Amino acid sequence: MNSYIRLKVPVVAESILGKIEKRVAELDNKDLLDEELLTLHSVFGNVLERSLDILEKHPSFTAYTTKNKLRVLLEIKGENDRCYRVFPRINYCPCYSFKHQVLEHKSQVFCKHVLAARIALILGRITEHEVTQDQYLMLLRSMYDIEENNG
């Protein structure tokens, strides 16, 4: 990938997700259309397939929110029952793929957890769970424990 394309891909990815979000809100059809799947696949490739696998296994994800809903953390189940906590609109995940493929090699825009979280949010497949400020901070801290164990 040349550097121009590298810079452009995240913008294109965001724009595609934004369009799907708008379409779902307007038509109230909470399923991805074939053409949307094709477009997503052209940008995310096999990361999309892995995200769809996660979405298929888990019909709904937990969103931990504080009372005022200013802080939200989504819990995405990975392989081996491991949980990855990601923020709704920030491209960050403590997993190994994020570190290597997204940050270091820039060969992917999102890891499968971040993409699965974005799609789950768009399709409304979220169950909110209210936590206190302290509980939220504990969830945040344990998110970084995973990162350390990840090497």
Ligand SMILES: [Zn+2]
């Ligand atoms: Zn991840």
